[in-house]
Amino acid sequence: MDRRFITVLGVSLVFALLVSSLFYQMTARAGAPRKVDQTEMKDLVVAAKPLSVGITVKPADVKVTKVAADQFPKGGFSKVEEVIDRPVISNILLDEPLLEGRLATRGSGLGIAPIIPVGMRAVTVRVNDVVGVAGFVMPGMRVDVLVTGRPPGQDGTVTTTVLQNILVLTAGTTTQPDARGQAINAPNVTLLVTPEQAEILTLASNEGRIQLVLRNGADQAIERTPGRQLAELFGTAPKQQQRHAEEAPRPRPRPVVVAQAAPAPPPPPPAPPVDQVVVIRGNQKTVETVSNLTNP
DSSP: OOHHHHHHHHHHHHHHHHHHHHHHHHHHHHHSOOOOOOOOEEEEEEESSOBOTTOBOOGGGEEEEEEEGGGOOTTOOSOGGGTTTOBBOSOBOTTOBOOGGGBOOTTSOSTTGGGSOTTOEEEEEEOOTTTTTTTTOOTTOEEEEEEEEOOTTOSSOEEEEEEEEEEEEEETTBSSOOTTOOOOOOSEEEEEEOHHHHHHHHHHHHHSEEEEEEEOTTOOOOOOOOOEEHHHHTTOOOHHHHHHHHHSOOOOOOOOOOOOOOOOOOOOOOOOOOOEEEEEETTEEEEEEHHHHHOO
């Protein structure tokens, strides 16, 4: 037999074995069952629609989805029953998980009551376009409160700042700006204050006229202002100050000190008396001193 033929046949067999082996391995890998993913899944309650502040969660507002156990958010819920009838205290977007920090406790109240922090109060004041800064007051903004009135015992009108850096909770019945971010023209504005500030605000709205002044939310400074009186607008002193100036005791004049002349020196002592002797010569009478007698 030809040696060349045997060589070609041997090489062909070896090549056929290699191809068959590779094909068998590829077929075995394709037909082998895939490894089942053993990642644990967990139920998560998410919002079925956007939920705004103040509303109470209903069954139609939420849905359940599956997430990996290692991706389950802290404070999340797995059961719908855990979030039903709980007020929303922070906006929740569509498909966003409902978290414990976004919901108030069940039975804590409706509307804005759940979003009032412990120790704070919500006071509603009636405003108009001017008082409400021409309708530019929106929830989340911060304002100062000015009051104008006539204090007891004063003749003129006074305007002073009574509250500063006060948070606006609602404008009218709305707790959030509209979808376009436009201002809300509302007749009522609800402010978040402390109990002491609530007393001041109630007294100011009843006894005077209040004015809201917008401020930058990043400005936390509290300014000390003396207030302004009506007379100051016209460059005149208030009558009360004039009356106090007139009634103020005038300073007593200082006594005039008159310079006195030095006392005159005392007169010199009188000269000592001189001894005298009466001399009679015939019908002549003379008086002579002793010195004359001794020194003729």
